[in-house]
Amino acid sequence: MICVTIATGSHKRLILERENLVADGIKFVEFRLDFLRKAPELNRLIPERPCATVITCRRPQDGGLWRESEERRLTTLREAIVAGVEFVDLEVDVAPTIPRYGQTKRIVSHHDMNSMPDDLEALYERMLKGDPDFVKIAVMPKTIDDVFRLLHFVEGKNVKAKLGGGRERRTIGIAMGEMGRMSRILAKKFGMPFTYATFSRSRVVAPGLIDYRHLRDDYRYDTLGTDVDVYGVVGYPIGHSLSPAIHNASFVAQEMRRVYLPFAIPPEELDRFVDRAPEIDVRGLSVTIPHKVAVIKKLTRLDPAVEEIGACNTVVFDGPQRIGYNTDYIAAVMSIEVAMGGKGNEPEGILFGKKALVLGAGGAGKALAYGLMKRGARVTVVDALIDRAHELADQLDCHYCEWENRAALRPDIVVNCTPIGMHPNVDASPMERAMLRDGMVVFDAVYNPEHTMLIRLAQERGCKTVSGVEMFVGQACLQFKLFTGQKASAKLMREILKKSISSVKE
Incomplete structure (x- = not known):
């Protein structure tokens, strides 16, 4: 009660x-x-x-x-x-x-x-x-x-x-x-x-x-x-996350007695949380900022993509095993390919040879840079912290440059993996209007708001745009399948996400 x-x-x-x-x-x-x-x-x-x-x-x-x-x-x-x-x-x-x-x-x-x-x-x-x-x-x-x-x-x-x-x-x-x-x-x-x-x-x-x-x-x-299975998203802070809304709605739609929670776990507590999560019947976790890299050392098995990217956004608890996956890069790259007129599953198709600028060298930036390179794109990474960009470029064998020089690259694709423009700082953009040009593809991993300042500026300049909603829904569908073995409704998740974003604005 x-x-x-x-x-x-x-x-x-x-x-x-x-x-x-x-x-x-x-x-x-x-x-x-x-x-x-x-x-x-x-x-x-x-x-x-x-x-x-x-x-x-x-x-x-x-x-x-x-x-x-x-x-x-x-x-x-x-x-x-x-x-x-x-x-x-x-x-x-x-x-x-x-x-x-x-x-x-x-x-x-x-x-x-x-x-x-x-x-x-x-x-x-x-x-x-x-x-x-x-x-x-x-x-x-x-x-x-x-x-x-x-x-x-x-x-x-x-x-x-x-x-x-x-x-x-x-x-x-x-x-x-x-x-x-x-x-x-x-x-x-x-x-x-x-x-x-x-x-x-x-x-x-x-x-x-x-x-x-x-x-x-x-x-x-x-x-x-007492017997309910528990899932959740672990991050810090976590109040902004809309993952509980879409996963819980998906559980209801498929009549599953499961629940998905937000776990606000500061960095110094992450190790203990992962160790003890099974005590409360946690079966799976979505992992977000700032834990996508730090969680890896607590896992017993890694999907090959996690090993190569060095970032994990999904953990499945299977008995004594803690298995790490990355669903970010698959969902994001597929949504970019679809926006460019592709089918979203070409190993070396529409992205091959394209110049891609990845903004941000954190967990999401690592995943997107990896995914784009797997599809044959020529990737350059920039970050406000130049050492972090350098480290990622060395890891993936791609290019990097200083943040201040990002406009000089004239890329075909711009991918924002920074939190710039995220609610409540909705008037900020990682790229100025003059840096964008007609025909460019602009992807923003930020999903709240759906139409970020970057997306709006890109549309004004005639760019093809992909909002973070598509990546968010795509990676969540993949997580749901890993968690439950069942396919989630992308349509339902998209509806719930947009409704939740609207309620946050109110």
């Missing part, structure tokens, strides 16, 4: 938002009274409520906004219990001072906005002294090991609670922040009775809290159980 947190400054808005949520099928909400600008009036909030409600009144040290005295706060919580609200949230240190009364269920909580407790078992034992019906532990992980430690701890408690006969209580474990977002989406997988979501993506009251529509509709939270 999803508990939707409502945090507004007025009683009227709290009630209105609850009514809107109930009309949208939500059956469980949390009222954050600490966000109210005036003293809470429970006689307006609790009577005739249309759904189960949690009353929460959070202190600043626990991530809340309560401005009045502690005595007044505790009185408010006691009054909510007397009024018969379904749930009340009580911090671990105050729960023992507020006795159980009536039918109200008690969520005894611990919030640490800065760190992760060293001894979760000791904390849990302390929380049991507050007479909980549910235990809620919300912490800020510093490492990916912190996230896994919390999830495994919570899973163990929930298994014992389900068996019954012991002291264990159903437990919610929340690893806050982007790195811990998996704990919110996969809550049911670890036996948690419910997870929290926000009523509005513009009002995030805790780090990493997800909009309820996103959680319910895109991740299909209610369908996720």
Whole structure:
């Protein structure tokens, strides 16, 4: 079940938002009274409520906004219990001072906005002294090991609670922040009775809290159980990625009980994440910036293209094996060939002998340079960091030049593999208008927005253009086949991607 947190400054808005949520099928909400600008009036909030409600009144040290005295706060919580609200949230240190009364269920909580407790078992034992019906532990992980430690701890408690006969209580474990977002989406997988979501993506009251529509509709939270297979995209940052939208929609279309998550993993945590991902049933990963090169050392088998390119964008977990692939270069080169009038599968066809300028020597640049050379194009690589361009040119046995000299090459094909022009910096372009000419083919790997400044400038100059949408959809279809053994619908992926791009703009 999803508990939707409502945090507004007025009683009227709290009630209105609850009514809107109930009309949208939500059956469980949390009222954050600490966000109210005036003293809470429970006689307006609790009577005739249309759904189960949690009353929460959070202190600043626990991530809340309560401005009045502690005595007044505790009185408010006691009054909510007397009024018969379904749930009340009580911090671990105050729960023992507020006795159980009536039918109200008690969520005894611990919030640490800065760190992760060293001894979760000791904390849990302390929380049991507050007479909980549910235990809620919300912490800020510093490492990916912190996230896994919390999830495994919570899973163990929930298994014992389900068996019954012991002291264990159903437990919610929340690893806050982007790195811990998996704990919110996969809550049911670890036996948690419910997870929290926000009523509005513009009002995030805790780090990493997800909009309820996103959680319910895109991740299909209610369908996720303990046996669901997990896939995802690993990068840092990862909030911009639209891969979850297209892969989850494809799972739904083919009636697969699988879920695809964003994993925000900083570089220093990548090794541990790859090592531990199978613990949460991760079966496959898309790999994006900045991990396409670094992930290779953690793999047990490499597709030949990965060995030659030196960059990996797809990992498949098969038992003890971690197999690396690169679907970027195939998808991109095929889309360029089609734009030039080819069939998209010629080993040495329409691209043979063409002068290609590849902007950017990162993971995507390596893949595109490799793919173009495999088709017989004459490739020159440029990068803002000249040493990186030099290194890639040596690796692939192609040419390179300084970034400032890119306009002098007069290429037939320009390929942008830099993030220049990506949302939100939509007015930037890696090539000026004067650098482009009629008849040139211009490919931009950036897919959000679809019509980047580079693409628009190229169209003004009479160039043939290929947006990053085609590469993105193509490589995602190839990944889906590697992940599931089934063919994805490129049409569906393209529709979902364009819809998602439009919603980002809004």
